[in-house]
Amino acid sequence: MKLRQGAFSYLPDLDDSQIHTQVQYCIDQGWAVSVEYTDDPHPRNTYWEMWGHPMFDNPDAAAVVYEINECRKQFGDHYIRVLAFDSTHGWESIRFSFIVNRPKEEPGFHVTREEIKGRSMRYTINSYAAKNPEGKRY
Amino acid sequence: MVAENLNTTKISAEKIDLHAELIESGVEQVLLELDNTLIGLEPVKTRIRETASLLLVEKAREKFGLVHESPTLHMSFSGNPGTGKTTVALRMAELLHKLGYVRKGHLVSVTRDDLVGQYIGHTAPKTKEVLKKAMGGVLFIDEAYYLYRPENERDYGQEAIEILLQVMENNRDDLVVILAGYKARMNTFFESNPGFRSRIAHHIEFPDYTTEELLEIGNNMLDQLNYSFTKKAEQTFLEYIDLRKAQAHFANARSIRNALDRARLRQANRLFKENKGPVDAQKLSTLEENDIRESRVFSGGIDN
Numbered sequence: 001m002k003l004r005q006g007a008f009s010y011l012p013d014l015d016d017s018q019i020h021t022q023v024q025y026c027i028d029q030g031w032a033v034s035v036e037y038t039d040d041p042h043p044r045n046t047y048w049e050m051w052g053h054p055m056f057d058n059p060d061a062a063a064v065v066y067e068i069n070e071c072r073k074q075f076g077d078h079y080i081r082v083l084a085f086d087s088t089h090g091w092e093s094i095r096f097s098f099i100v101n102r103p104k105e106e107p108g109f110h111v112t113r114e115e116i117k118g119r120s121m122r123y124t125i126n127s128y129a130a131k132n133p134e135g136k137r138y
Numbered sequence: 139m140v141a142e143n144l145n146t147t148k149i150s151a152e153k154i155d156l157h158a159e160l161i162e163s164g165v166e167q168v169l170l171e172l173d174n175t176l177i178g179l180e181p182v183k184t185r186i187r188e189t190a191s192l193l194l195v196e197k198a199r200e201k202f203g204l205v206h207e208s209p210t211l212h213m214s215f216s217g218n219p220g221t222g223k224t225t226v227a228l229r230m231a232e233l234l235h236k237l238g239y240v241r242k243g244h245l246v247s248v249t250r251d252d253l254v255g256q257y258i259g260h261t262a263p264k265t266k267e268v269l270k271k272a273m274g275g276v277l278f279i280d281e282a283y284y285l286y287r288p289e290n291e292r293d294y295g296q297e298a299i300e301i302l303l304q305v306m307e308n309n310r311d312d313l314v315v316i317l318a319g320y321k322a323r324m325n326t327f328f329e330s331n332p333g334f335r336s337r338i339a340h341h342i343e344f345p346d347y348t349t350e351e352l353l354e355i356g357n358n359m360l361d362q363l364n365y366s367f368t369k370k371a372e373q374t375f376l377e378y379i380d381l382r383k384a385q386a387h388f389a390n391a392r393s394i395r396n397a398l399d400r401a402r403l404r405q406a407n408r409l410f411k412e413n414k415g416p417v418d419a420q421k422l423s424t425l426e427e428n429d430i431r432e433s434r435v436f437s438g439g440i441d442n
Binding site: 063 | 241242244269270273274275309312313
């Protein structure tokens with residue numbers, strides 16, 4: 001099951017030149033772009049591992065694409081995403097994020113149903129991959 | 139034979155006006171500016187013009203689908219201090235941007251300290267940080283030979299060199315590296331780092347300025363600051379340049395700038411000493427003979 005998180009996730013995966021164009025847009029808006037990765041793609045897992053510092057002062061997107069590729073070399077079987085943080089007053093949050101790398105196989109999520117109080121149901125989801133210990137998930 | 143070749147490569151009948159292209163891309167303007175604002179440096183200007191033509195022809199060939207190699211643009215600028223290497227590098231960045239070979243055209247100027255770390259594991263991130271900052275533009279490494287310290291085996295400079303070479307090769311489309319420094323030391327640097335020599339296509343030498351050129355530069359500097367020489371002062375300044383050139387640590391245009399700064403200092407001092415009542419704009423902006431003549435250079439001392 002393909003993970004649908006962030007922008008463009010219903011499109012075919014972006015190639016490097018498309019990533020470059022999107023990142024360049026972010027930089028031109030004055031946003032700080034950063035790269036993050038994880039092997040626990042649960043939708044509530046907001047904070048992924050940071051790949052280096054956010055890049056505040058690179059005028060060109062090639063630097064970000066370079067870092068993405070460095071990250072892919074080490075974590076090719078993880079999810080990698082690009083974030084763009086807008087620091088302007090009133091926003092001060094992530095404006096834009098999209099996935100740039102995903103594992104070869106994405107087993108998806110298991111729905112757990114729990115009966116509570118009579119016939120009420122409670123639902124939660126778990127990633128199949130996240131059952132394995134960290135580092136052995138994909 | 140020729141006709142056959144034409145058929146096989148399917149050359150389009152379209153034509154391209156190189157000269158129009160030159161003006162349209164804004165390159166001509168940068169070149170003219172270079173000619174007008176920089177005094178002397180004829181060999182440098184010719185080389186830059188040649189490089190610009192080559193790049194423009196490459197672009198045109200690309201348009202027609204002819205075989206073209208994305209050219210290596212890394213350069214080395216060698217010359218004595220104060221011969222305009224940094225200034226030309228700035229112009230070069232602008233030029234490459236206009237020609238479409240770098241996307242942003244900014245210049246990141248660094249020295250050894252910005253690239254090499256102080257402890258193990260510090261160098262690689264530092265160098266990469268700088269390289270990332272320079273992507274889409276030009277990385278100018280001043281006094282590049284300090285990166286290589288053969289006398290210290292464990293020097294981290296070598297690590298920086300390796301990363302540099304790797305990025306210069308793999309990310310050729312992303313940034314252009316210009317190495318700069320004194321000629322003799324650059325040569326030894328290239329000899330001991332053959333990797334650099336082969337990755338750098340353009341070696342540009344910056345000649346020393348002649349006395350007349352230096353005077354012209356001095357006049358330009360004064361002009362920008364709204365000062366001027368009297369006729370006599372100009373003669374004295376010529377003498378000064380000749381004397382100063384023979385001394386150690388002569389740094390061409392930079393020495394001229396320093397000499398003028400000191401002359402302005404003496405002029406200000408003189409105006410106070412004379413104390414002949416109110417002064418006018420004319421008086422405030424004229425450097426006289428004595429303002430130059432009082433320099434230590436004339437009494438055999440070093441002025442710096």
